[in-house]
Amino acid sequence: MNTGRPLFRQLPLDLAADGRHAREDLVVGASNAAAVALIDGWPDWPAPVVVLAGPSGAGKSHMGAVWRERSGAATAQPGHIGQDALEAAARGPVFIDDADSAPLDEQGLFHLINTVRGAGTHLMMTARRFPASWPVALADLQSRLKAVALVEIGEPDDALLAAIMAKLFADRQVEVEPHVIDFIVRRIERSLATAIAVVDRLDRLALERKSRISRALASEVVNQLDAGQTALDL
Numbered sequence: 001m002n003t004g005r006p007l008f009r010q011l012p013l014d015l016a017a018d019g020r021h022a023r024e025d026l027v028v029g030a031s032n033a034a035a036v037a038l039i040d041g042w043p044d045w046p047a048p049v050v051v052l053a054g055p056s057g058a059g060k061s062h063m064g065a066v067w068r069e070r071s072g073a074a075t076a077q078p079g080h081i082g083q084d085a086l087e088a089a090a091r092g093p094v095f096i097d098d099a100d101s102a103p104l105d106e107q108g109l110f111h112l113i114n115t116v117r118g119a120g121t122h123l124m125m126t127a128r129r130f131p132a133s134w135p136v137a138l139a140d141l142q143s144r145l146k147a148v149a150l151v152e153i154g155e156p157d158d159a160l161l162a163a164i165m166a167k168l169f170a171d172r173q174v175e176v177e178p179h180v181i182d183f184i185v186r187r188i189e190r191s192l193a194t195a196i197a198v199v200d201r202l203d204r205l206a207l208e209r210k211s212r213i214s215r216a217l218a219s220e221v222v223n224q225l226d227a228g229q230t231a232l233d234l
Contacts, residue, residue: 023039023066023069023070025062025167025171026059026062026063026066027160027163027164027167028160029156029157029159029160029163030154030157030159030160031058031153031154031155031156031157031160032058032059032063032153032154032156032160034151034152034153035052035054035060035063035151035152035153036063038050038052038151039063039066039067039070042067042070042071042122043071043122045122045149046149047147047148047149048113048116048117048120048121048122048123049113049116049117049122049123049124049125049144049147049148049149050122050123050124050125050148050149050150050151051099051124051125051126051127051130051131051145051148051149051150051151052064052124052125052126052127052151052153053126053127053128053129053130053150053151053152053153054128054152054153054154054155055128055154055155056128056191056193057155057189057190057191057192057193057194058153058154058155058156058191058192059153059156059192060097060126060127060153061097061098061126062192063126063153064095064097064124064126067095067124068095071092071093071122072092072093073092073093073094073095073122073124074088074089074092074093074094074095075094075095075096075097076088076094076095076096076112077096078096078098078099078100078101078102078104078105078109078125079102079103079104079105080105080108081096081105081108081109081111081112082108085108085112086111086112086115089112089115089116089119089121089123090115090118090119090121091119091121092121093121093122093123093124094112094116094121094122094123094124095123095124095125096123096124096125096126097125097126098126098127098128099125099126099127099134100127100128100129100133100134101127101128104134104135104136106136106137106138106141107138107141109141110138110140110141110144113141113144113145114144125148130150130152131145131146131148131150132145132146155190155191156190156191156192156195157190158182158185158186161185161188161190161192161195162178162181162182162185164192164195165181165184165185165195165198165199166178166181168195168196168199169181169199169203169213172199172203174203174206174213175212176202176213179215180213180214180215180218183215183218183219183222184198184218184221184222187222187225187226188222188225189225194225198221198222198225201221202217202218202221205217205220205221
């Protein structure tokens with residue numbers, strides 16, 4: 001029956017997490033402890049060049065952002081490492097994210113590593129694989145990459161993923177019972193990106209429906225994932 005009044009549905013304001021990458025936002029577990037220790041230990045590093053390697057969604061970019069904030073590092077793009085990057089390396093640290101995600105500027109990286117070593121600065125690179133697996137043709141660069149320090153970061157285990165989700169909910173001032181978080185963790189991909197997307201979706205649905213985040217609501221979102229929706233689709 002039409003009462004003559006418009007029907008309104010409460011829509012949540014876009015107050016999603018702002019993607020902060022501060023040190024205090026970094027949850028530490030067995031899978032990332034070595035990488036966190038490396039960042040906290042800067043500038044006392046085992047080598048001028050460090051490669052932080054691990055699977056997609058393991059938090060490498062977050063680690064890099066924390067180190068950039070700590071060190072004041074400049075950024076360079078792996079596909080084009082120009083004179084500006086070399087000048088930055090002569091003055092201080094440099095950061096390259098996803099070094100193995102696209103065709104690498106091999107000559108540029110070779111000169112960048114030489115500059116870092118000569119100036120006594122540091123270079124951090126993140127990648128999915130260690131440099132031995134990169135398709136590098138330049139022999140001189142292959143030699144330089146054999147001398148870098150390697151730090152592995154693994155997929156987050158259940159305990160770390162649960163702690164991360166609990167913090168994400170707490171940052172939004174949303175109370176979620178531990179058994180609901182455990183239910184989610186056991187059923188989603190072990191990926192920080194997926195965890196962030198699920199928390200965002202649950203928060204939005206709960207606001208929209210004026211309900212708490214229950215196991216039933218969590219099951220609905222997880223089932224959407226199982227049905228083939230990606231984290232971005234959520």
